[in-house]
Amino acid sequence: MVPYETLEILLAPFQRCHKAEPGPDVRLGIQNLQRTLRDHPDWMGAVAAQVGNLPPHGAGWVAVSLGVLVENGHPADPSGPCLLEFFEHLLARFPEISDDDEDYPPLDEAQQIWLDAIPNLARALVSHLARLPDRREDWATTESRMTRLEQLEGYSYAFSWVREAIQRHSAPLTVLHVESRQGYRVHYHNVANCFHLFSLLQCRLGTLLPGGRAPDEAVLAAALGGDGQVSDHGWWHYGWPQHTTPEPLFPIWGEGLTRHLPQVDGEALILLWPMTIQRSWDSGFFGPHLDALPANLTVEGTLSVDEVVETLRQLGG
CATH class of the missing domain: 3.10.20 (Ubiquitin-like (UB roll))
Incomplete structure (x- = not known):
C-alpha cells in the first residue's frame, strides 16, 4: 500500500496542472512518478484510482505516465480497470446526443477542459486495452458503451481511438x-x-x-x-x-x-x-x-x- 504522504507528494505537481502543455514542474513530476512506479509497480493501482480527483490535464498526464509504464512491460491489470472506470464516468459528463440533433450540443467550460484532456487519457487507455483483452471484450459487447463512444467522436477523434482499440479483434x-x-x-x-x-x-x-x-x-x-x-x-x-x-x-x-x-x-x-x-x-x-x-x-x-x-x-x- 502506498503511504498517503508519498501519494500526495507524487501527485502534487498534477494537482497544479491546468494546461495541456506540461510546465517544468509537471515534467519533473512525470519523471518522478515513473521512476517511483518502476521501483514500486504494485502502487500503480493506487495512483490510477486518484486520477478522478485531479484536474483534467493533471489527470491526463498521470494517465499517460501509467500508459508509458505499461508499454514498457509493467502489468496493465493494476491501473487499467481504474482508468476504464474513470473514463466511463467521464463519458457521462458530456451532453446526451439524440439522433434528431443536427448539430452537436455546445459544451460548457468544464466540459471543454475535459475534452481538451481526452487525447492523453485516450492514449493511456489504448495502451492498457491492448494488454487487457477481457476488458476489450466486455466493452465491445456492451452496446450502450459503444454507442456512447460513437456519439462523442464528433467532439474529438480521441474517442475513435478508444472505440477502435475496443473493437480490434x-x-x-x-x-x-x-x-x-x-x-x-x-x-x-x-x-x-x-x-x-x-x-x-x-x-x-x-x-x-x-x-x-x-x-x-x-x-x-x-x-x-x-x-x-x-x-x-x-x-x-x-x-x-x-x-x-x-x-x-x-x-x-x-x-x-x-x-x-x-x-x-x-x-x-x-x-x-x-x-x-x-x-x-x-x-x-x-x-x-x-x-x-x-x-x-x-x-x-x-x-x-x-x-x-x-x-x-x-x-x-
Whole structure:
C-alpha cells in the first residue's frame, strides 16, 4: 500500500496542472512518478484510482505516465480497470446526443477542459486495452458503451481511438475457395472491420487463388497502418458457410465487425466464390493506426484437397 504522504507528494505537481502543455514542474513530476512506479509497480493501482480527483490535464498526464509504464512491460491489470472506470464516468459528463440533433450540443467550460484532456487519457487507455483483452471484450459487447463512444467522436477523434482499440479483434480463420477446392488457415491480428480483413486477405493470398492478383503495395501499406488514403475492391464473393451457393444479396458484409464472423465448430470460416456483385471501399474502414494494436494477417498453413472437400461436405456442399 502506498503511504498517503508519498501519494500526495507524487501527485502534487498534477494537482497544479491546468494546461495541456506540461510546465517544468509537471515534467519533473512525470519523471518522478515513473521512476517511483518502476521501483514500486504494485502502487500503480493506487495512483490510477486518484486520477478522478485531479484536474483534467493533471489527470491526463498521470494517465499517460501509467500508459508509458505499461508499454514498457509493467502489468496493465493494476491501473487499467481504474482508468476504464474513470473514463466511463467521464463519458457521462458530456451532453446526451439524440439522433434528431443536427448539430452537436455546445459544451460548457468544464466540459471543454475535459475534452481538451481526452487525447492523453485516450492514449493511456489504448495502451492498457491492448494488454487487457477481457476488458476489450466486455466493452465491445456492451452496446450502450459503444454507442456512447460513437456519439462523442464528433467532439474529438480521441474517442475513435478508444472505440477502435475496443473493437480490434484477433482470431484464427479458415478460408475455403469452393470451386478450386483450395483452403488456407490464416490468423488475423487486431482487425476490427471486415473490409479491413478483406484487404489484408487479398494482399496476403494474392495470386494463390483463382481470381486473385498481385497485391497492391499501397493498399497493403495502408492496411498495416501506413499513411495515405487508398481504395480497394473485392476480388471474390465472401460467403457464409451456411450458404452452399453464392448468395449475391447475402455476403459477409464488409461493414460488419470481425468478431461477428460466422463460426463453424468454434472457429471463423469464410467461403470464397467468384465475384457476384462488385464491392469497393476506402482505407477509412481500416480505422486509425494504433501502435499498441497493429493490424496484420498471417498465413498459417494450407489445407489439403481432401480436407477442403470434407469440410464442404459437412457444410452440405
